[in-house]
Amino acid sequence: MEIIVGKTAGFCQGVKRAVEGAKQELAKSQEKVHCLGEIVHNKQVIQQLEEKGLTIINKWQEAKGKIIIRAHGIAKTIEQEMKQANLEIKDFTCPRVIAVHKTAEKYSQQNYYVFLLGAKNHPENQGTISYCGNSYSIIEDETQVEKAINEFQNSRYHKLLIISQTTYHLTKFEKIKEMIIQKIGNYTEVVAQNTICQATELRQKETAKLAKQVDRMIIIGGKNSSNTKKLYEIAKGQNVETIWIESPEELEEDGIAYEKIGIMAGASTPYESIQSVVKSLKEKELIQV
Numbered sequence: 001m002e003i004i005v006g007k008t009a010g011f012c013q014g015v016k017r018a019v020e021g022a023k024q025e026l027a028k029s030q031e032k033v034h035c036l037g038e039i040v041h042n043k044q045v046i047q048q049l050e051e052k053g054l055t056i057i058n059k060w061q062e063a064k065g066k067i068i069i070r071a072h073g074i075a076k077t078i079e080q081e082m083k084q085a086n087l088e089i090k091d092f093t094c095p096r097v098i099a100v101h102k103t104a105e106k107y108s109q110q111n112y113y114v115f116l117l118g119a120k121n122h123p124e125n126q127g128t129i130s131y132c133g134n135s136y137s138i139i140e141d142e143t144q145v146e147k148a149i150n151e152f153q154n155s156r157y158h159k160l161l162i163i164s165q166t167t168y169h170l171t172k173f174e175k176i177k178e179m180i181i182q183k184i185g186n187y188t189e190v191v192a193q194n195t196i197c198q199a200t201e202l203r204q205k206e207t208a209k210l211a212k213q214v215d216r217m218i219i220i221g222g223k224n225s226s227n228t229k230k231l232y233e234i235a236k237g238q239n240v241e242t243i244w245i246e247s248p249e250e251l252e253e254d255g256i257a258y259e260k261i262g263i264m265a266g267a268s269t270p271y272e273s274i275q276s277v278v279k280s281l282k283e284k285e286l287i288q289v
């Protein structure tokens with residue numbers, strides 16, 4: 001059995017920075033350190049950090065002292081409220097997410113309506129819309145384009161900006177952008193900025209390429225991780241048998257009946273999780289022999 005682990009599998013720079021930053025804050029802090037939402041969509045990593053004193057909270061009002069902003073970022077108003085409450089803020093918002101906030105803010109101030117492509121309830125997008133004034137529509141997929149165009153046309157705006165969540169699906173972004181331009185591009189000023197981060201783009205491209213070379217794909221990452229979900233969809237889309245697991249315990253017993261296995265992992269999956277899956281596959285193969 002050959003196992004190929006994708007070169008881009010696992011932690012991206014933004015997540016690495018947030019996790020390392022949290023570790024440093026925990027090491028120098030005598031008191032609890034709070035994080036607004038899960039710092040990373042990975043149970044093992046969260047458990048390790050919680051053992052060191054990190055407390056995950058869902059409302060900033062539950063924090064005292066030090067609070068961490070994770071790589072996804074937060075809404076502008078929440079940040080202002082936290083500052084007014086004199087919390088010590090350690091901001092690990094990924095620079096790529098900050099770049100999306102700046103783009104949204106810049107165009108909103110120039111009277112552009114914003115189409116944000118991404119998941120409605122994703123925390124990153126909740127942050128981004130806070131930079132769009134009240135003039136935005138979130139588009140999750142192709143079926144929501146018509147509705148978003150109606151909302152735009154019923155607003156007082158005449159110019160349109162298209163951006164996306166940093167982990168949005170690249171081919172979907174291009175497809176939806178074309179749909180919008182075809183429908184209203186002739187009589188509307190449309191600016192489309194691909195704000196999908198490079199780490200995501202490279203990971204998605206490698207997943208598609210790897211899926212074409214193997215008999216089975218294993219995608220590793222949290223079930224609540226949106227970027228991992230996209231890798232799963234991309235691999236499946238190549239018509240190769242694909243499974244999505246969080247840990248090696250989920251590997252089925254027939255998991256080694258393949259000549260070539262490809263492994264990819266989401267941006268919030270640590271190197272150790274990938275290694276434990278590889279180790280488990282090798283052990284199962286030895287048992288069978």
Ligand code: SF4
Pocket residue numbers: 012013014015071072094095096097166167197198199200267
């Ligand atoms: S996926 Fe991209 S934007 Fe998101 S945290 Fe990682 S590097 Fe930053």
